Amino acid sequence: QKEVEQDPGPLSVPEGAIVSLNCTYSNSAFQYFMWYRQYSRKGPELLMYTYSSGNKEDGRFTAQVDKSSKYISLFIRDSQPSDSATYLCAHRKDGGFKTIFGAGTRLFVKA
Amino acid sequence: DTGVSQDPRHKITKRGQNVTFRCDPISEHNRLYWYRQTLGQGPEFLTYFQNEAQLEKSRLLSDRFSAERPKGSFSTLEIQRTEQGDSAMYLCASSSNRGPSTDTQYFGPGTRLTVL
Numbered sequence: 285q286k287e288v289e290q291d292p293g294p295l296s297v298p299e300g301a302i303v304s305l306n307c308t309y310s311n312s313a314f315q316y317f318m319w320y321r322q323y324s325r326k327g328p329e330l331l332m333y334t335y336s337s338g339n340k341e342d343g344r345f346t347a348q349v350d351k352s353s354k355y356i357s358l359f360i361r362d363s364q365p366s367d368s369a370t371y372l373c374a375h376r377k378d379g380g381f382k383t384i385f386g387a388g389t390r391l392f393v394k395a
Numbered sequence: 396d397t398g399v400s401q402d403p404r405h406k407i408t409k410r411g412q413n414v415t416f417r418c419d420p421i422s423e424h425n426r427l428y429w430y431r432q433t434l435g436q437g438p439e440f441l442t443y444f445q446n447e448a449q450l451e452k453s454r455l456l457s458d459r460f461s462a463e464r465p466k467g468s469f470s471t472l473e474i475q476r477t478e479q480g481d482s483a484m485y486l487c488a489s490s491s492n493r494g495p496s497t498d499t500q501y502f503g504p505g506t507r508l509t510v511l
Contacts, residue, residue, distance in 0.1 A: 292435065318499070327399075327486055327502040328438065372437050376498075381426065381451065383500055385437030 287311060290373055290386030299395050303360040307373035307386050310354065315378040317349045319358045322370045322388065331371075332358070335378075363393045397421070399503035401487050407509045408477055415473045416506045420489030427470050428500060429462055430486040431455065438486050438502075444470060445492075477510045484508075 290307045297303055305319075315336055320328035332347040334340045340347045348357040356373050370388040400419045408414050420427050426445050430438035441460070443451045446467040456462075459477075464470040474481055484507050488500040 288437075290437075320502075325507070327401075327504045330499060330501060333499055374437070381428070381443045381445075381498070382440045383428075383438075385439075387435065387437050 286386075287384045288373060288375060288386040290389055292387055292389060294390040294392055296392040296394060297363055299363060299365060299393055301363050301393070303358075303363050303367070303391060303393075305358040305360075305371050305373070305389050305391070307356040308354055309356065309375055309384075312351065312354065313377055314375040314384075316376045317347070317356050318374045318376070318383070319345075319347055319356075320372040320374060320385075322372060324369075328372055363391075365393050365395045367391060367393050399487055399489050399501055401485075401503040401506050403506055404504060405507045405509075407511065409511050410479060411476055413473065413475045414477060414508065415471055416485055416487075416508075418470045418472070418487030418489075418503060420469070420487070421491075421501060424489035424491045424501075425467070426490045426492060426498070427464055428488040428490075429470070429472050430488065430502075432484040432486055432505070433482075441472075474508075477508075479510045482508055482510045 318333040319331045322328045337351045344361045346359040372388045374385045376383045402417045429441040432438045444464040459475045462472045484505040486505045487503045490498045490500045
């Protein structure tokens, strides 16, 4: 079992749709949870991070962490074609340095 | 803040050759990381520096791989006697353990290595 499981997709939605991206993880020792966006042939770009459980909102993006179920979610409202990318969830231990990534979900937003 | 830079962006080499990649982190960041990413996978941790000290190496980093950060600023990753299985994107990231960033890692654009 991988430490972070993520549906690879691809996920295709029409412009303006609400997108839900999800990950599960197996090790409850992790405290920091991140979402990165990666365009083709580019490095990952940090979108959001959260500490422990709860929600965090930034513009059209909302990240949720449910530690009781080991479930991480990213919601994108009013999706745009420019949101088409691979979305990587990741986690790290508090005080740790190694970030563990999921395999990424490819998202296509059709105009 | 100019971001993390990596050089070269692309490298094509023949099997058995040595290659070296460079990473320049964000200037105030004291931590530097190398990751490897293959097609359809997320980045996998290779090694970590705090200042000039290499504090952790993944078992993925075979004896043919070596990384340095001699002055606690830029870092190099060298692969000796390259193999076709080394073909991947090599990503560098940096972070700071000071300030409000909570040690969040910021990635560079990567060096794409192709071994023929």
